Amino acid sequence: MTACTPRILVINGPNLNLLGSREPDVYGTATLDDVVNLASDAAHAHGCTTTAMQSNHEGELIDAIHAARTSADGIVINAGALTHTSIAIRDALAGVDLPVVEVHISNVHRREEFRHHSFISAVADTVIVGAGVDGYRLAVDHLARQLRSAAAQEEPATEK
Numbered sequence: 557m558t559a560c561t562p563r564i565l566v567i568n569g570p571n572l573n574l575l576g577s578r579e580p581d582v583y584g585t586a587t588l589d590d591v592v593n594l595a596s597d598a599a600h601a602h603g604c605t606t607t608a609m610q611s612n613h614e615g616e617l618i619d620a621i622h623a624a625r626t627s628a629d630g631i632v633i634n635a636g637a638l639t640h641t642s643i644a645i646r647d648a649l650a651g652v653d654l655p656v657v658e659v660h661i662s663n664v665h666r667r668e669e670f671r672h673h674s675f676i677s678a679v680a681d682t683v684i685v686g687a688g689v690d691g692y693r694l695a696v697d698h699l700a701r702q703l704r705s706a707a708a709q710e711e712p713a714t715e716k
């Protein structure tokens with residue numbers, strides 16, 4: 557057994573609190589609560605935990621990323637439209653030295669040109685786009701496997 561449980565912070569940015577209420581053709585019908593629950597279930601399947609936060613404010617997202625330095629072992633982030641504009645969020649993620657998985661519900665590359673560039677992708681370890689809200693499950697599953705395997709390698713060898 558590992559000494560402690562890997563902790564995953566799931567961050568959602570602007571307007572993602574509206575999931576399930578509008579634009580079902582683009583974002584599906586699942587709500588943000590559904591996303592939080594599916595991420596939590598995926599983490600628990602690996603013996604990991606999740607904490608979820610959503611904010612419509614860039615500074616609050618940055619504060620949450622900074623706080624993750626001491627409260628989380630990895631980050632799953634859908635920064636919403638700030639993905640395409642925020643160097644500040646990119647710098648925050650680069651500064652915390654945690655594994656990062658970037659998620660987008662829609663296939664941003666099949667949409668308007670302004671959604672094609674992400675400031676986050678260059679500092680993310682993994683990027684998942686266009687899998688719908690299932691992308692969060694894939695992201696947590698991937699990150700949890702990585703964190704569990706890193707924790708196992710750090711464990712001292714057991715006596716036989």
Ligand code: CA2
Pocket residue numbers: 570571572574575576577578579583634635636637638639659660661662663664671
């Ligand atoms: O596909 C994604 O996950 C996005 O990050 C979602 C952002 C968008 O700006 C990015 O380009 C791609 C927008 C989130 C808005 O979500 C809504 C959900 C339902 C109704 C209205 C907005």
